Amino acid sequence: CLQVDSRGSPQAEKERKLYAIFDAFSQNNGHTTLSDARYVNALKLFLSGVTPLEYQAYQGFARVGRQFSGAGARIACQMQAIDELRHVQTQIHAMSHYNKHFNGLHDFAHMHDRVWFPSVPKSFFEDARTAGPFEFLTAISFSFEYVLTNLLFVPFMSGAAFNGD
Numbered sequence: 001c002l003q004v005d006s007r008g009s010p011q012a013e014k015e016r017k018l019y020a021i022f023d024a025f026s027q028n029n030g031h032t033t034l035s036d037a038r039y040v041n042a043l044k045l046f047l048s049g050v051t052p053l054e055y056q057a058y059q060g061f062a063r064v065g066r067q068f069s070g071a072g073a074r075i076a077c078q079m080q081a082i083d084e085l086r087h088v089q090t091q092i093h094a095m096s097h098y099n100k101h102f103n104g105l106h107d108f109a110h111m112h113d114r115v116w117f118p119s120v121p122k123s124f125f126e127d128a129r130t131a132g133p134f135e136f137l138t139a140i141s142f143s144f145e146y147v148l149t150n151l152l153f154v155p156f157m158s159g160a161a162f163n164g165d
Contacts, residue, residue, distance in 0.1 A: 043105075048108040051109075054091065064133040
């Protein structure tokens with residue numbers, strides 16, 4: 001259950017913990033203690049590849065929600081759109097600290113259209129966003145959210161913990 005504005009919600013608690021980690025990393029100059037510089041390059045690939053996709057998911061859920069006539073489906077799409085936008089914002093906030101110390105994170109949206117590695121997910125999102133509402137929800141909710149992001153975020157966070165990030 002996604003609770004957006006409630007101070008005691010599980011979502012608000014996750015946000016407090018995430019931003020506490022960001023602040024501690026920044027205050028302790030965590031960028032100087034990375035064990036492997038290749039981690040920063042992986043971070044650049046990950047954030048520049050995934051953040052625009054999260055934004056496209058936000059746009060898609062907002063658009064699809066307007067196409068439904070029932071209040072339940074509209075609200076569900078609205079809540080999912082808000083969640084996707086929150087993901088984009090936290091990823092951009094994560095980039096902001098690294099961007100102070102490393103090159104390559106300042107223009108992820110521009111680079112997203114010019115590099116080859118996200119071509120498959122970009123094509124997937126283009127197909128999903130030009131399909132009907134049901135096809136979009138099926139493709140993005142199940143394939144992107146449950147399969148792809150879990151395969152990306154779980155090992156990425158494990159790598160971050162290993163590297164002291």
